[in-house]
Amino acid sequence: MEPLPRRVFAAAALATLSGFGTAGDAVAAQGPSSRRRSAAPRAVRGLWLATTSHRDWPSRTGLSPARQRAELLAHLDTAVRLRLNTVIFQVRPAADALWPSPYEPWSQYLTGVQGKDPGWDPLGTAVREAHARGLELHAWFNPYRVSGQPDPGRLAPSHPARVHPDWVVPYGGKLYYNPGLPPVRTFVRTAMLDAVRRYPVDGVHWDDYFYPYPVAGERFDDDAAYAEHGAGFPNRxxxxxxxxxxLVLEMAAGIKKVRAGVRFGISPFGVWRNASTDPLGSPTRAGVETYDDLYADTRKWVRERWIDYICPQLYWNIGFAAADYAKLLPWWARVARGTGVRLYAGEALYKAGDPAQPAAWHDPAELSRHLTLAAKYPEVQGHVFFAAREAAADRTGAMERVLADHYRQPVKPPR
Incomplete structure (x- = not known):
């Protein structure tokens, strides 16, 4: 993966520019005494658990299976302690696997050697242990990223990218599968659905990587694929x-066929398009727009109800000029309104107390204010925090403030 965490990269695009409080589905009921009672509200309280570059887990290579397992369970225990109810576990960080996949090699982040059997099953363990703790476990996949370095020869010999070098596009010092090739789309979908077939996961989750983020002075070379498959489209x-x-449509259909009831959600970069680009866009001045730069029409996926939930990465503070949380959240609420697609807000816990961040992130109450604001919008049915390492450390007490103000009692995820 890239040397910077994925959310940091997205935030950097904006830097170039110059509680619980969600409405649950409470149900009033008549008791024996004819007094009205309300069921506990439901909402997602989520935590991302990233494995790329040892971001959250495992802490380093070379750990024994027992130590890796202990670290994984500690993150699940942290989620319980913080009264969260959902863990989003990155199990396919880069065209590899954290389960015994017949399609892709074991992840190098487990043993230091791509393709080497770690001696245990991290995804199977995570699902079982999460459920034992009353947590939902969503399997997080990255569809098209192959490697954070440019040399295919450093991949495992059996890696599909080496078997099919024509599937791969080098870009920005990294390797990607070419989304314009139908065999690639079929393969990545099959590889991800293998995990859904094997394990009773509660959700399938993608983040913000589709076509890669733009790199100045470089172009993503898909000329041959466009020449072969681009007929009938007005432009590339x-x-x-x-x-x-x-890919979104076919994955949604595949999930329903393989394991009915598993929810499909996507966590895109928080800006679809700026209003200056499109009157339907948000009142932002973002340097990246998913529609134009990542070729991800995230608004369409919600309006057309292709997915079960959307969790935009709203990784900016209230009052941030280029992308104000207090303006983006209502925009996404309007997008989701009336669709039945659940809206969860992605929260930048990793920014809390970071010296490089604006002053707002040094106030432990910033995240709590996000949840307070979200309470005004019934479309917002939860929050997901990036990421597990910061949740465990809580260096400024931001999560403790969220607990005190919004998460005093556990709740269940939405049905």
Whole structure:
């Protein structure tokens, strides 16, 4: 993966510019005494658990299976302590696997050697142990990222990217599968659905990586694929967006076929388009727009009800000029309104107390204010915090403030 955490990269695009409080589905009921009672509200209280580059887990290579397992369970225990109810576990960080996949090699982050059996099953353990703690476990996949370095020869010999070098596009010093090739789309979908078939996961989760983030002075070379498959589209951008649309639609259908009831959610970069680009866009001045730069029409996926939930990464403080949380959250609420697609807000816990961040992030109450604001919008049915390492450390007490103000009692996720 990239040397910076994925959310940091997205935030950097904006830097170039110059409680519980969600409405649950409480149900009033008549008791024997004819007094009205309300069921406990339901909401997602989530935590991302990232494995790329040892971001959250495992802490380093070379750990024994017992130590890796202990660290994984400690993160689940942290989620319980913080009265969260959902863990989003990154199990396919880069065209590899944290389960015994017949399609892709074991992740190098387990043993230091891609393809080497770690001697245990992290995803199977995570699902079982999360459920034992009353937590939901969502399997988090990255569809098209192959490697954070540019040399295919450093991949495992059996890696599909080496078997099919024509599937791969080097870009920005990294390797990606080409989304414009139908065999690639079929393969990545099959590889991800293998985990859904094997394990009783509660959700399938993608983050913000579709076509790669733009790199100055470079172009993503999909000329041959566009020449072969781009007929009928007005331009390459429309063709690229259709490629991603097809992956979303086909994955949604595949999940329902393989394991009915598993929810499919996506956590995109928080800005679809700026209003200056499109009147339907948000009142932002973002340097990246998912529609134009990542070819991900995230608003369409909600409006067309292709997914079960959307969790935009709203990683900016209230009052941030280029992308104000207090303006983006209502925009997403309007997008989700009336669709039945659940809206969860992605929260930048990793920024709390970071010296490089604006002053607002040095106030332990900033995240709590986000949840207070969200209480005004019934479309917002939860929050997900990035990420597990910061949740465990809680260096400024931001999560403790969230607990005190909003999470005094446990709640269950939405049905």
């Amino acid at each position: 951008a429309a063709w690229r967006r259709n490629n991603i649309d097809l």
